[in-house]
Amino acid sequence: MGAARDLGPRILVTGFGPFPGAPVNPTEALVADLADAPPRFDIPCALRMAVLDVDYATIATQLSAIGNDFSPDIAIHFGLAAECRGFRLERVARNSHAGARPDRAGGLPASERICAGPPTLSSSLPLDAIAKALGEHDLPVEWSDDAGGYLCNTVFTLSRAGACNGLDPAMSGFVHVPMAGEGTQFRLTPAALRQGACVIVQTCLRHWASGRHAS
Template identity: 35%
Template structure:
């Protein structure tokens, strides 16, 4: 079973493409014979983790893809590392703005993704879907969920999981200033990532780092 999570809208937006893409990808996988479900998470530091935990407990999952919006980015971002810190630049949907607080008290400084990131990047590129390996998931609710996911999976051997950021959808940036991506392309990318993660035992070596 595959679990794909997306977020509700935040920051004054009326939509969140992460949730729309998660639903489309889960439906397409399910229809093709790969059991998958999508769950919407709140953009709230205090509620997102428990909502994720509830979703994980609801099924026997082989793979978990958490998805969030990163406005300003032009590609699907395969996040490499989650860090144990909440540092909010804007309030969450409950009005909370934690600063320099841990996601998990006493937890490790960080966790690496369990996805075969380079293999996923290669397959996305071959499919013509703009993608990159990202070295930071930020310090907002996306990173909070990424860290919470990896912390929970740390005690569940064999289950793969990770976080993917998606750009704005076209309707969120009608002026054309910010980069966008069609939700259907995001969903196709999530399908590629899911299938690659399920079929790849060991990641490949592929240069995709950053100089800054």
């Protein structure tokens, strides 16, 4: 653990496995790609990639296991929103399971409230800087104040609330992406997804190095 800290901030990047209506999740492939060929950044850091199971009953336990083992300083969570036209930067996590849909096992959350804490929590990622950096790489960006009623919003809320053991990053937030593939405006190639994820991580690293995360 000390060696990882010597490398700079610990950065957690997560995606999700399949869920009803999405037998293939591009964020799972994205995380696998980043793990297989770790990107290099101009600021030292320790990277951890993880694919989360789309399961209400175990999601907090999954995050706690990662947190206890890695204790990230920065957490960047990715998820699928098929209607996206690009990298959708989520500004607000809502501490509610209202409108929840069944998870990959058909389960639903046990309570309407996700965790202890305020009803809403704002992303602590440097979203304006991320949007600018993505635009400079000709990658499409859109904004959202509603991360939905599914596990994406659940993870966003748990991460921002510091509600899981070991997982209380100084910076965390959520980014939705469209399906991967060639063709329509609603898709990004796997290469573009990887490039965008790397731009997001690099921007967060620079923000961290500037010390602005502590303000």
